[in-house]
Amino acid sequence: LVHPEFTPKHVAIIMDGHRRWAKARGLPVQEGHKFITPNLKNICNVSTKLGIQVITAFAFSTENWNRSKYTTSFAPIYEEVDFLMKLFEQFFEEFMRTSSYDALNYGGKYDILQATKSIASKVKDGLINLEDINNKLFEQELATKCAKTPDLVIRTGGEQRLSNFLLWELAYSELYFTKTLFPDFGEEPFKEAILSFQQRHRRFGGHTY
């Protein structure tokens, strides 16, 4: 990697392409999802070596609840979702000690709306004044607390969209899209994303060349 001093401190990852990977091999979709834990573990280990402090992985969105829902006479069955939830339980058991955290049942618009409602009710109750509302106060109301905005967001699987992920936090993050499906997203493709970041010229809307 060139310029190690320009390594991003916070990398967000939209893990995508699990089902396509499985279908291309004639496997059940769960075989694609199974790569979440080992690949994230690998990415966290590589990140530690590179000096990346935080990994935020988009693991399950508020919209993902509608997956493989079919109803029996008793109740809706969420086969794929149940499998993913069990996978996340295993993930948290393995990962509680690292600084990676998972965006689970997360939606950017939902988070912005709940922060807005919380602030509005505090203004109504006289706890804060309108003139107190600024970026810092708003960010404290977000579930993510906007602790550290991602320097880089990577999306695997070929799509080039944010899918309602970290809509406030990604204001000036560098975007990196790769066709590589997440099950194939190992150390080398991850390092290619970091190398691409290191060659960017971030201006944050400010100074010109």
Ligand SMILES: CC(C)CCOP(=O)(O)OP(=O)(O)O
């Ligand atoms: C829920 C999420 C981690 C799964 C990401 O992969 P995916 O199921 O969207 O896979 P496809 O984009 O290939 O359908």
Ligand SMILES: [Mg+2]
């Ligand atoms: Mg997908």
